[in-house]
Amino acid sequence: xxxxxxxxxxxxxxxxxxxxxxxxxxxxxxxxxxxxxxxxxxxxxxxxxxxxxxxxxxxxxxxxxxxxxxxxxxxxxxxxxxxxxxxxxxxxxxxxxxxxxxxxxxxxxxxxxxxxxxxxxxxxxxxxxxxxxxxxxxxxxxxxxxxxxxxxxxxxxxxxxxxxxxxxxxxxxxxxxxxxxxxxxxxxxxxxxxxxxxxxxxxxxxxxxxxxxxxxxxxxxxxxxxxxxxxxxxxxxxxxxx
Amino acid sequence: xxxxxxxxxxxxxxxxxxxxxxxxxxxxxxxxxxxxxxxxxxxxxxxxxxxxxxxxxxxxxxxxxxxxxxxxxxxxxxxxxxxxxxxxxxxxxxxxxxxxxxxxxxxxxxxxxxxxxxxxxxxxxxxxxxxxxxxxxxxxxxxxxxxxxxxxxxxxxxxxxxxxxxxxxxxxxxxxxxxxxxxxxxxxxxxxxxxxxxxxxxxxxxxxxxxxxxxxxxxxxxxxxxxxxxxxxxxxxxxxxx
Numbered sequence: 001x002x003x004x005x006x007x008x009x010x011x012x013x014x015x016x017x018x019x020x021x022x023x024x025x026x027x028x029x030x031x032x033x034x035x036x037x038x039x040x041x042x043x044x045x046x047x048x049x050x051x052x053x054x055x056x057x058x059x060x061x062x063x064x065x066x067x068x069x070x071x072x073x074x075x076x077x078x079x080x081x082x083x084x085x086x087x088x089x090x091x092x093x094x095x096x097x098x099x100x101x102x103x104x105x106x107x108x109x110x111x112x113x114x115x116x117x118x119x120x121x122x123x124x125x126x127x128x129x130x131x132x133x134x135x136x137x138x139x140x141x142x143x144x145x146x147x148x149x150x151x152x153x154x155x156x157x158x159x160x161x162x163x164x165x166x167x168x169x170x171x172x173x174x175x176x177x178x179x180x181x182x183x184x185x186x187x188x189x190x191x192x193x194x195x196x197x198x199x200x201x202x203x204x205x206x207x208x209x210x211x212x213x214x215x216x217x218x219x220x221x222x223x224x225x226x227x228x229x230x231x232x233x234x235x236x237x238x239x240x241x242x
Numbered sequence: 243x244x245x246x247x248x249x250x251x252x253x254x255x256x257x258x259x260x261x262x263x264x265x266x267x268x269x270x271x272x273x274x275x276x277x278x279x280x281x282x283x284x285x286x287x288x289x290x291x292x293x294x295x296x297x298x299x300x301x302x303x304x305x306x307x308x309x310x311x312x313x314x315x316x317x318x319x320x321x322x323x324x325x326x327x328x329x330x331x332x333x334x335x336x337x338x339x340x341x342x343x344x345x346x347x348x349x350x351x352x353x354x355x356x357x358x359x360x361x362x363x364x365x366x367x368x369x370x371x372x373x374x375x376x377x378x379x380x381x382x383x384x385x386x387x388x389x390x391x392x393x394x395x396x397x398x399x400x401x402x403x404x405x406x407x408x409x410x411x412x413x414x415x416x417x418x419x420x421x422x423x424x425x426x427x428x429x430x431x432x433x434x435x436x437x438x439x440x441x442x443x444x445x446x447x448x449x450x451x452x453x454x455x456x457x458x459x460x461x462x463x464x465x466x467x468x469x470x471x472x473x474x475x476x477x478x479x480x481x482x483x484x
Contacts, residue, residue: 150392171423173460182415183448184338184430205455206425233424 006106035115035225036107038129038144078195096163096194097139100132108132108139116226118144121219125154132163135230139163140174140191142228143198149205156215158226159198159207166193170233176208177227178218185218187212190233277357277467278349280371280386286324320351320437338436339381350374352383352457358468360386367396374405375473381405382416382433385440391447398457400429400468401440402448408435412475418450420429420460427452427460432475439463 063101072096075192100106109131118129129144144158158176162169169191178185187208192201201207218224248377264288319332331341342348351373371386390396400418404411411433420427429450434443443449452460461468 150395153392182432184428186426186428188426190424205453206459209445209451209453209456211451214451217448 010197033163034109034111034113035117036109036131037117037119038107038131039144040118040120040123040129068126076187093195097132100141106130106132106141108134110134112136112231113227114143114231115184116142116228118224118226119155119222121146121215121222121224133160133228133230136172136232138168138172139232141194141198142170143202144224144226145198145202147202149203154212156210156212156224157205157207158210159201159202160191160228160230161194161196161198162191163194166196169193173233175229175231177229178210178224179223179227180218180220183217185214191230246273250421269290276351276353276355277359278351278373279361279484280349280373281386282362282365282369282371289438292324294397298320316466319356323478335406337436339374342383342405348372348374348383350376351357352376353474354378355469355471358384358470360466360468361464363457363464363466364389364396375402375470375472378414380410380414382414382472385441386466386468387440387444389444391445396454398452398454398466399444399447400452401436401443402433402470402472403440404433405436405441408438415475417469417471419471420452420466421469422460422467427456433472473484 014204045233046158078093078096079087079090087103089103091099097108103107111133114133116129116131123146125146125148127146131142133140133142139162141161142158144156146154146156148154148161160176162172172191173188175182175186175188177187185208189207192198215224276424283290320338321329321332329345331345333341339350342351353375354377358373358377365389367386367388373384375382375384381404383405384400385403386398386400388396388398402416402418404414413432415430416433417428417430417431427450429461431448434440457466
């Protein structure tokens, strides 16, 4: 009996994997772009009290403090920038990428344009979907977060951070694009530096924000495909174009 | 004394008008597009109970009923589509535009691409900014609404409706674009028909949605410039492009 149950479980897993692959392939064939299937991680960092405190301070216009541990004594050292875990690690900016890959198992993708396919959008908040993106000689961290800023009303927040300094970040523009059901939503902005803390970017709402209803319109079988492109910015003259 | 107070009031009004004109002209010169300054109207239609009922039904997945009066007996007649007022008028679809212009004093603009400059974004919800847009042989209604879907957290909702049937609406694509402070947000969709009711489009969140913080980032001195473009849609093949 146990054998049959295990066999049935294995078959279900295979079907699920095949389905994920099919979904990814479909977007991939349509776009000719690299697709990365990103599974969710239920964030371990956010105790409800921490979220509430961050929300309250954001509403009062005060940024929540952004340190994962007491203080960084050596100005050359930065704390772990992984938004998922309270991690005691600290190190030089140059080794943040290898720390994120090795310790937090965050995937890294190459290419100027990729498709980020976040699965299981229905999972309860707080949940994060994270990858690193290597492009134009730099590494970027893409964070999609499901969070309840207003109790009972989860929203999705997507942003891109440069694993580098704020001055370096100013040289780039990132674009996130959703495209489905005869609707298209594009967000373009200068990436923030990971030194600035992803939590405060999301509390400020200075990112792509989706209500649950809109996320459902853009998702396909519980997965949300986000097209990502990074370019070097041209002296920010784009404002005059509109 | 009264004379001096009146003079002072008149001078203040002049300064305000001059300032609005200057703001519009600045966007206009930058873009070479027609700018329409749209003043807000505090919506008289929404009693708090009506809003709460609409919200509750939207959350349960039921669309709120969308009739401004009891019933339309003649199928050829449509009720007044003005989202601002509970208006007892009903008439043929062809005369909706003249009713909106004459009775509700809604401006109409010509041109494929225009800039909608909504003033006084700080006014409390519920507030609407409305214009009509004449383009490609049809008239469209642009509605920007500030509404509290979640109590104490006003959001901005922008959508475009065709003053025509749903079948006619399917032939078009509208684009709303915000562009300021090195950020750009674009929403593209098929317009809904005014027969479908703007209230339910907004309750569903199937439109451009802005949190207050994002609206502030995109606005300039309390005014929000939204670039509008309408095109005929090409068999909706755009989904494959991403």
